[in-house]
Amino acid sequence: MKRILITGAAGFLGSHLCDRFIKEGCHVIGMDNLLTGSLDNIKHLFPLKEFEYYHHDVSKFVHVPGDLDYILHFASPASPIDYLKMPIQTLKVGALGTHNLLGLAKAKNARILVASTSEVYGDPLIHPQKEDYWGNVNPVGPRGVYDEAKRFLEAITMAYHNFHGVETRIIRIFNTYGPRMRVNDGRALPAFFSQAIRGEGITVFGDGSQTRSFCYVADLVEGIYRLLMSDHHLPVNIGNPDEITIKEVAEEVVKLVGNPDAKITYKPLPKDDPKVRQPDITKAREILGWEPTVSREEGLKITMEYFKEVVKV
Numbered sequence: 001m002k003r004i005l006i007t008g009a010a011g012f013l014g015s016h017l018c019d020r021f022i023k024e025g026c027h028v029i030g031m032d033n034l035l036t037g038s039l040d041n042i043k044h045l046f047p048l049k050e051f052e053y054y055h056h057d058v059s060k061f062v063h064v065p066g067d068l069d070y071i072l073h074f075a076s077p078a079s080p081i082d083y084l085k086m087p088i089q090t091l092k093v094g095a096l097g098t099h100n101l102l103g104l105a106k107a108k109n110a111r112i113l114v115a116s117t118s119e120v121y122g123d124p125l126i127h128p129q130k131e132d133y134w135g136n137v138n139p140v141g142p143r144g145v146y147d148e149a150k151r152f153l154e155a156i157t158m159a160y161h162n163f164h165g166v167e168t169r170i171i172r173i174f175n176t177y178g179p180r181m182r183v184n185d186g187r188a189l190p191a192f193f194s195q196a197i198r199g200e201g202i203t204v205f206g207d208g209s210q211t212r213s214f215c216y217v218a219d220l221v222e223g224i225y226r227l228l229m230s231d232h233h234l235p236v237n238i239g240n241p242d243e244i245t246i247k248e249v250a251e252e253v254v255k256l257v258g259n260p261d262a263k264i265t266y267k268p269l270p271k272d273d274p275k276v277r278q279p280d281i282t283k284a285r286e287i288l289g290w291e292p293t294v295s296r297e298e299g300l301k302i303t304m305e306y307f308k309e310v311v312k313v
């Protein structure tokens, strides 16, 4: 039985990864400090003997008894309002946390996959974004704490691969959505769904002409699984290239929820908000044989059902 450590296990992506690797027949060790995660996301796993949970901040030395085959490093605040509120923790988990986990991978002879982000491309000047684009990041802007921590994560991961021969994988994750996103995490889809369900104003920032490309979580998890099992150590974009403006996606959510009280309202655009974002997934298609299969229509419906259950009206 393969043993896998998943950091950020109680978070949105981490909890779906725990489910997936339990299904694959692994022994899963979930680790989280619950800064932004919630045990509600993994409480169904607690009765399983194949699942263990450690409450720990991976920015501090990480100890795991026994062998490890794989490590997935998914611990980090991931929403712009979270990293504005927790800039130091965001920097530490991306930098010190990644260092600790690479050290653990080296000590255990484990393969490690680290979660990077489309934010390494910043406010991109190349569109769509390919892995060989170096990005346009403001290091001292509000997003710098996340973007630069993730750029450091990539650099130190490559260094452990090149210098210590650790088996490393780097995924660049584009906007992802689905059940278990935190209702008040401030990101576009949780905000729009909870506002539409409560019949509040839908807060579109700026004029809503900025674009994003939203990937349903099950597609992302499949991409992560395939990348971990591949032999490719350079960064790979995983995301859905189906690009849409924020105004249009807000309109889709309003229509889907069907609450007549929910109307679009416009708020100021946050500083350094990327104007466009769309992954070029040629590499994922060629190397992993992966591409998204869940349409936005389908994914938004499943996500709406989740938010209807958890949003308090």
Ligand code: UDP
Pocket: 079, 080, 175, 186, 187, 188, 189, 191, 192, 203, 204, 205, 206, 210, 212, 246, 269, 270, 273, 274
């Ligand atoms: N956004 C918005 N209203 C909100 C939250 C976000 O218009 O209540 C916009 C935000 O300015 C950005 C896009 O939606 O242009 C996606 O934001 P999100 O926070 O989901 O993640 P990002 O892709 O910016 O990291």
